[in-house]
Amino acid sequence: MPRKFETIAIHAGQEPDPTTGAVVTPIYATSTYVQEAPGVFTHDYSRTVNPTRTALETALSALEGADDGGAVATSSGMAAAALIGYLLKPGDHIVLPNDTYGGTFRFFARVLGEQGIELTVVDPTESAEVAAAMRDTTRIVWVETPSNPLLRIVDIAAVAGIAHSGNSLLVVDNTFATSYLQQPLSLGADLSLYSTTKYIGGHSDIVGGAIVTNDAELFARLRFLQNSAGPVPGPFDAYLTLRGLKTLAVRMDRHCANARQIAEFLTEHPAVGEVFFPGLPTHPQHDLARSQMTDFGGMVSFRTRAGPDVAEKVSAGTELFFLAESLGGVESLLEIPALMTHMSVAGTDLEVPDDLIRLSVGIEHIDDLIADLDQALSG
Numbered sequence: 001m002p003r004k005f006e007t008i009a010i011h012a013g014q015e016p017d018p019t020t021g022a023v024v025t026p027i028y029a030t031s032t033y034v035q036e037a038p039g040v041f042t043h044d045y046s047r048t049v050n051p052t053r054t055a056l057e058t059a060l061s062a063l064e065g066a067d068d069g070g071a072v073a074t075s076s077g078m079a080a081a082a083l084i085g086y087l088l089k090p091g092d093h094i095v096l097p098n099d100t101y102g103g104t105f106r107f108f109a110r111v112l113g114e115q116g117i118e119l120t121v122v123d124p125t126e127s128a129e130v131a132a133a134m135r136d137t138t139r140i141v142w143v144e145t146p147s148n149p150l151l152r153i154v155d156i157a158a159v160a161g162i163a164h165s166g167n168s169l170l171v172v173d174n175t176f177a178t179s180y181l182q183q184p185l186s187l188g189a190d191l192s193l194y195s196t197t198k199y200i201g202g203h204s205d206i207v208g209g210a211i212v213t214n215d216a217e218l219f220a221r222l223r224f225l226q227n228s229a230g231p232v233p234g235p236f237d238a239y240l241t242l243r244g245l246k247t248l249a250v251r252m253d254r255h256c257a258n259a260r261q262i263a264e265f266l267t268e269h270p271a272v273g274e275v276f277f278p279g280l281p282t283h284p285q286h287d288l289a290r291s292q293m294t295d296f297g298g299m300v301s302f303r304t305r306a307g308p309d310v311a312e313k314v315s316a317g318t319e320l321f322f323l324a325e326s327l328g329g330v331e332s333l334l335e336i337p338a339l340m341t342h343m344s345v346a347g348t349d350l351e352v353p354d355d356l357i358r359l360s361v362g363i364e365h366i367d368d369l370i371a372d373l374d375q376a377l378s379g
């Protein structure tokens with residue numbers, strides 16, 4: 001019987017250490033390895049290969065059933081995006097969503113844009129818009145689902161069909177859902193990208209990233225790029241990320257349950273305007289979320305009824321929800337995207353409402369979280 005997600009997360013690539021029997025993968029804090037003779041080795045240099053990182057990559061790959069390909073771990077989520085950027089050459093074209101992490105847009109528009117990579121921003125929830133944006137030179141269609149910060153849902157299978165009708169790869173930034181809630185490769189994506197800084201690490205104590213693919217050729221190219229450009233996580237970060245991965249499923253269940261209750265609470269609150277959460281039946285893509293995810297995730301965004309000043313007041317009034325960028329840790333966080341994570345998209349098609357508050361709902365007790373939001377909203 002094929003093993004289940006929870007088991008794979010704890011065991012794949014994590015056999016007891018052959019030397020000592022240690023049940024936990026050691027932190028191989030070494031930059032280099034002794035060779036038996038020149039060029040005779042199993043490991044040569046830690047930018048190229050490190051056993052702690054290999055354990056993490058093996059587990060991430062197994063969690064998406066990427067048996068024909070594999071995973072490459074990177075020093076951040078943006079480093080993972082940058083490796084994908086190296087697949088492009090001047091004149092190539094990329095299709096980006098109009099709701100995405102601001103740093104992703106900044107990288108493609110302001111870094112690769114200056115190197116002759118062309119960019120079209122679309123609403124990926126409208127498949128016709130994605131199809132209309134495709135050119136002969138389109139090499140990558142990029143989607144983020146659920147998206148940051150408006151929690152829109154993109155039909156991965158439909159967009160994969162559009163990307164593959166041309167000569168394009170589909171990249172899915174699966175950071176918000178993780179492979180526990182959503183399996184992009186099995187829905188037709190070529191590459192799943194993660195900021196492992198978020199739910200996979202899960203404890204707000206590392207910055208990391210990863211790309212997973214089930215295509216052997218693409219995997220070989222990414223492995224080559226990982227070694228050539230060198231944005232690898234150190235062994236301690238790889239260890240912490242692997243440690244986080246072991247509990248991803250149980251943490252995610254609690255994140256999802258808490259987020260659902262908070263979304264329902266906010267919907268009823270008189271100080272709150274629109275609530276963005278794919279688990280609400282009123283969410284425009286609720287049915288799609290239901291069909292391509294196993295649960296709706298731990299992120300909730302909402303607008304205040306009384307504008308940006310109130311959003312700032314609410315953000316100052318919570319005690320448990322820390323005002324901070326990032327997401328996916330055990331502790332609850334709150335941020336104002338227009339002033340924080342999405343400042344770099346001001347004045348573009350990706351601009352977000354200035355009274356939007358984004359919550360990363362942690363795994364504290366739900367009663368405490370609701371009480372904290374209630375007093376901040378009512379204060």
Ligand SMILES: Cc1ncc(COP(=O)(O)O)c(C=O)c1O
Nearest residue numbers: 076077078101148175195197208
């Ligand atoms: C959806 C998403 N993708 C990618 C990134 C970039 O990841 P990192 O901060 O690890 O570089 C972020 C960061 O917030 C994100 O939210």
